[in-house]
Amino acid sequence: MGRVLFASFLGALAAASPATGAVVKVTSTLPEWLAPGGRLVVTGWAVPSERVTLRSQSGALARVWAGPRGGFRIKAHVAEAGRKRLSLVAGGIETPLGVVPVRPLRLAAVGDVTFGNGVGRMIGLYGTRYPWLSVAPVLRRADIALANLEGAVSTRGTPVPNKEFHFRGPPAALAAAGRFAGVDVVSLANNHTLDYGRVAFLDTLRYARRFGIRTVGGGADLARARRPAVIPLGGITVAFLGYSDVRPLGFDAGPGRPGTAPAFPELIAADVRTARERADVVVVYFHWGLERTFSPTARQRSLARVSFAAGAQVVLGSHPHVQQPRERFSTRFVAWSLGNFVFGSNSPGTERTGILRLELGRRGVLGHGFRRARIVQYQPRLL
Numbered sequence: 001m002g003r004v005l006f007a008s009f010l011g012a013l014a015a016a017s018p019a020t021g022a023v024v025k026v027t028s029t030l031p032e033w034l035a036p037g038g039r040l041v042v043t044g045w046a047v048p049s050e051r052v053t054l055r056s057q058s059g060a061l062a063r064v065w066a067g068p069r070g071g072f073r074i075k076a077h078v079a080e081a082g083r084k085r086l087s088l089v090a091g092g093i094e095t096p097l098g099v100v101p102v103r104p105l106r107l108a109a110v111g112d113v114t115f116g117n118g119v120g121r122m123i124g125l126y127g128t129r130y131p132w133l134s135v136a137p138v139l140r141r142a143d144i145a146l147a148n149l150e151g152a153v154s155t156r157g158t159p160v161p162n163k164e165f166h167f168r169g170p171p172a173a174l175a176a177a178g179r180f181a182g183v184d185v186v187s188l189a190n191n192h193t194l195d196y197g198r199v200a201f202l203d204t205l206r207y208a209r210r211f212g213i214r215t216v217g218g219g220a221d222l223a224r225a226r227r228p229a230v231i232p233l234g235g236i237t238v239a240f241l242g243y244s245d246v247r248p249l250g251f252d253a254g255p256g257r258p259g260t261a262p263a264f265p266e267l268i269a270a271d272v273r274t275a276r277e278r279a280d281v282v283v284v285y286f287h288w289g290l291e292r293t294f295s296p297t298a299r300q301r302s303l304a305r306v307s308f309a310a311g312a313q314v315v316l317g318s319h320p321h322v323q324q325p326r327e328r329f330s331t332r333f334v335a336w337s338l339g340n341f342v343f344g345s346n347s348p349g350t351e352r353t354g355i356l357r358l359e360l361g362r363r364g365v366l367g368h369g370f371r372r373a374r375i376v377q378y379q380p381r382l383l
Contacts, residue, residue, distance in 0.1 A: 023046075023047075023090075023093065023095075024044055024045070024046045024052065024088045024090045024093075024095045025044050025045045025046075026042060026043070026044040026088065026095070026097065027043050027044045027045070028041060028042050028043040028044065030042075030086065030097060030098050030100050031100060031234070031235060032100075032101075033100065033101045033102070033103060033234055034078050034084075034100055034101070034102045034234050034235040035102070035103070035104055035105040035233070035234035035235055035236045035360060035361050035362065036078070036079055036080065036081055036102060036103075036104060036361035036362065036363075036366060037077050037078070037079050037235075037236065037280070037361045037362025037363055038077065038078060038102070038234050038235020038236050038361075038362060039075060039076075039077060039235045039236070040054075040061075040075070040076050040077070040078055040086075040100070040235060041073065041074070041075050042054060042073075042074050042086075042088065042097065043071075043072065043073045043074075044071075044072060044088070045066070045070045045071055045072070046066040046070050046072055046090045046091075047066065047070060047090070047091060048066055048067065048068050048069060048070045049065060049066060049067075049068065050065070050066045050070075050090050050091055051063060051064075051065055051066075051090065052064055052065070052066055052072050052074060052088055052089070052090045053088065053089040053090070054074050054076050054086065054087075054088060055086065055087050055088070055089055055094075056078070056084045056085060056086055056087075057084070057085050058080065058084075061076035061078065061086075062074050062075060062076035066090075074088075077235075077362065078100070078102050078235070080102065081102050081103055081104070082101075082102055083099050083100075083101050083102075084099065084100050084101075084102055085098075085099050086098060086099070086100060104359030104360055104361055104366050104367065105143050105144070105233055105234045105236060105238070105359070105360040105361070106141070106142045106143045106144075106357065106358075106359060106360075107142060107143065107144050107145075107146065107238070107283070107314075107357070107358040107359075107360055108138065108139050108141075108142035108144070108145045108146070108355050108356070108357055108358075109145075109146045109147070109283075109285075109316055109335070109338060109355070109356045109358070110135075110139075110145075110146070110147045110148075110338060110341040110353075110354075110355055110356070110380075111147075111148060111318045111323075111337070111338030111339045111340055111341045111343075111353065112148050112150050112190075112318050112319075112321065112338075112339070112340050112341055112342075112343045113131075113147045113148060113149055113150060113177070113186075113341050113342040113343065114149075114150040114151045114167045114169065114192070114342065114343055115131075115151060115153065115167075115168075115169020115170065115173035115174065115342075116150075116151045116166070116167030116168045116169050116195075117165070117167060117344065118344045118378045119131060119169070119342055119343065119344070119378045120168075120169050120170075120173075121378075122377060122378045122379070123169070123170070123173055128170075128172045128173045128175070128176035128180075129176050129180050129181075130379060131173075131181075131342040131378065131379050131380070132176065132177065132180055132181035132342070133379065134373070134379065134380060134381040134382050135181070135355060135373060135380050135381075135382060136180055136181040136182065138355050138371055138382065139181050139182045139183065139355065140181070140182035142182065142357070143233055143234065144184050144185065144231060144233065144238065145181070145182050145183045145184050145185070146183075146184065146185045146186070146187070146240065146283070146285065146316075147177070147183050147185075147186050147187075147341065148186070148187045148190060148285060148287065148318040148338075149174075149186040149187065149188060149190075149193065149204075150167055150190050150192040150193070150343075151166075151167025151168055151169060151192045151193065151195055152167070152168045152169075152192075152193060152194070152195055152196040152200035152201060152203065152204050153168075153169055153170070153171055153173070153174045153200075153203065153204040153207050153208070154168060154171070154196060154199070154200035154201075154203035154204060154207075155170065155171070155203075156196070156199050156200050156203060157196030157197040157199050157200030157201075157203075158196060158197060159195060159196060160194065160195060160196070160197060160248075160250070162248075162249070163195065163248060165192070165195075166192075166195040166196065167192045167195050168195060168196050168200060171203075171207045174204075174207050174208065174211055174213065175207075175210075175211045177211075177213070178211040178212055178213045179211065179212075183213060184213065184214060184231070185213065185214045185215070185216065185229050185231075185240050186208065186213055186214075186215055186216075187215075187216050187217040187218075187240075187242035187285040187287070187318075188201075188204065188205075188215050188216070188217045188218030188225075188242065188260060189216070189217025189218060189225075189242035189243050189244035189260045189261050189263075189285070189286075189287050190217075190244050190246065190260065190287040190318070190319065191244065191246040191247065191248050191251065191287065191319075193218055193251075193260060194248070194250070194251045194258075194259060194260070198257075198258045198259075201218070201258055201259070202220065202258055204218075205218070205219065205220065214229035214231070214240070215229070216228065216229050216240045216241055216242035216285065217241070217242020217243060217244065217260055217261045217285065217287075218242070218253065218258075218259065218260045218261065219253060219258065219259075219261075220258050221253055221254065221255060221256050221257060221258065222252075222253040222254050222255060222257070222259075222261070223255075224253075225253040225259065225260060225261040226241070226261050226267060226271050228240055228241050228271070228274075228275045228278075228279070228282075230275070230278055230279055235362075236280040236281065236360070236361065236362045237278065237279040237280050237281070238279060238280070238281045238282075238283060238360065239275040239276075239278060239279035239281070239282045239283070240282075240283045240284075240285065241261075241268075241271055241272065241275060241282065241283070241284045241285070242260075242261060242284070242285045242286075242287075243261045243262065243263035243264075243267070243268060243284070243285075243286055243287070243303075244260045244261065244262060244263055244286075244287040244288075245262075245263035245286060245287060245288040245289075245299065245303065245319075246287050246288065246319055247260070247262055263286060263287075263288065263303055265302070265303065265306045268284070268303065268306050268307055268310065269306050269307075269309070269310040270310075272284065272307055272310035272311050272312050273310045273311060275311075276310070276311035276312075280362045280363075281313050281314065281360050281362075281364060282307075282311060282312040282313060282314070283312070283313070283314040283315075283316065284307045284312045284314070284315050284316070285316045285317075285318070286300070286303060286304075286315065286316065286317045286318075287317070287318055287319045288300050288303065288317055288319055289317060289319050289320045289324070289336070289337055290320060291319065291320055291321055292320060292321060292322055292347055292349065292350070293320055293322070293324075294320075294322055294323075294324055294349070295324060295325070295336075296317075296324055296325070296336040296337075300317065300336055304334050308329075308332055312332075313331060313332050313333070313360075313364035313365055314332070314333050314334075314358065314360075314364075314365060315332075315333070315334040315335075316334075316335050316338060316356075317334075317335060317336050317337045317338065318337060318338055318339075319337065320337040320339070321339060321340050321343070321347070321350045322337065322339050322340075322347075322349040322350055322352070323337055323338065323339040323349070323352055323353070323354075324336035324337035324339075326356070326368070326370065328365065328368060330364075331363050331364030331365050331366070332364060332365060333358060333364075333365045333368060335356055338353075338354075338356060339352065339353050339354075340353055340375060341353050341375075341380050342378070342379070342380060343375065343378070344375075344378060345375040345378075350375070351374055351375045351376075352372075352374060352375075353372075353373045353374065353375055353380050354370050354371050354372040354373045354380075355370070355371040355373065356368070356369075356370055357369045357370065357371060
C-alpha cells in the first residue's frame with residue numbers, strides 16, 4: 001500500500017508540473033522567529049533527484065538534491081536580522097513558504113534574589129508577587145530570564161551552624177518568580193542555598209522543577225550540580241552553568257552528596273567545553289568576589305579567563321551585593337557583579353540594581369543594555 005501511495009504522489013507531482021518545472025510539497029513548518037545565525041530546516045518532497053533551493057529576498061540560502069524517491073531536507077543559517085520572505089525553487093517553479101522575523105535572542109539577567117528575612121516578611125504582608133511588581137513586565141519580555149537564587153525554598157530543615165545569615169522562603173514565592181515574573185533559570189551556586197541543610201536544598205530543586213524553572217550550579221550530587229541547563233530557542237541553543245567560589249563548609253556537592261558546584265578551574269574548563277559541543281552560546285554564572293567592593297578581584301578575572309578560554313561567551317557574577325563593571329569584548333561579555341535584586345539594601349550602594357539585557361545570536365553577544373532600578377522596601381523598582 002505504501003508504494004501505491006508514493007507512486008500516486010509522484011504521479012500528482014508530474015501531473016501538476018509543466019514540462020520544464022516541478023512542484024514542491026513542504027512537510028515542515030516555519031519557526032515563529034530566528035536569532036541571527038539561527039538554524040532553519042525545511043523538509044518536503046519534490047520530483048526525484050530535482051535540485052531544490054531555499055531562497056530569501058536577499059538570494060539563495062542553501063541548495064540540496066532531492067533523493068531518489070523525492071524526499072529532501074534543506075538546512076541553512078539565516079545571519080542577517082530583518083523579516084525574511086522565504087521560498088523554495090525547484091525545476092524553475094518558486095513555492096512561497098512565508099515570512100520569518102530574524103532578531104536577537106533576548107536574555108535578561110539579574111543578581112541576588114532571596115525569599116527569606118526581610119523579603120519574606122514583605123511577602124507575608126503583601127503576597128508572593130510583591131517583589132516583582134515593577135520588574136516583571138521587563139523580565140517577561142525576555143526570551144530567557146536568569147537570576148541567582150540565594151537561600152532554600154522549603155518549609156523544612158534547620159539552620160546550619162556557624163553562619164551569620166540563614167535564608168529560607170516559601171515555595172509559593174518561587175512559583176510567583178516563575179509564573180508571574182517570568183524567571184526561567186536560577187543558579188543555586190552560592191553560599192545560602194544549603195542554609196537549612198540538604199533536605200531543604202533538595203526541596204528547592206524539587207519545587208523549581210515543579211514550577212518550570214531550570215536550575216544550574218546545584219544538584220543531588222556533583223555530576224548533576226555541574227550539568228548545564230540547555231535551552232534551544234530561535235534556531236540557536238544556549239547553555240547555562242553555575243559555580244560558587246564562596247563555599248561554606250559542607251556546601252560543596254560530591255559523589256552521592258547534594259550541594260553546589262565549586263568554582264574549580266579544571267571543572268569549569270571541562271564543563272564549558274562539553275557545553276559548547278551542544279550549544280552555540282554558553283553562559284556561566286559565578287558567585288564570587290568580596291562583599292561591598294566595587295571592583296573585581298584577581299580571582300574573579302582568573303575564573304573569567306578560564307571560562308572564555310574554554311568557549312563561554314557570557315560570564316555573570318554575584319555576591320558582592322553591589323554592582324561592579326560590565327565589559328564587552330567583541331561577541332563576549334562579562335558582568336563582574338550584578339548586585340542585589342530581590343534583596344535587602346542596608347549598606348551604601350546595595351540599593352542600586354537593575355536588569356542586564358543581552359542580545360544573542362549564534363556567534364555570541366550582539367548587543368547589550370541595562371535597565372536601572374532601585375531597591376525600596378525589598379522591592380526592585382525600575383527607574
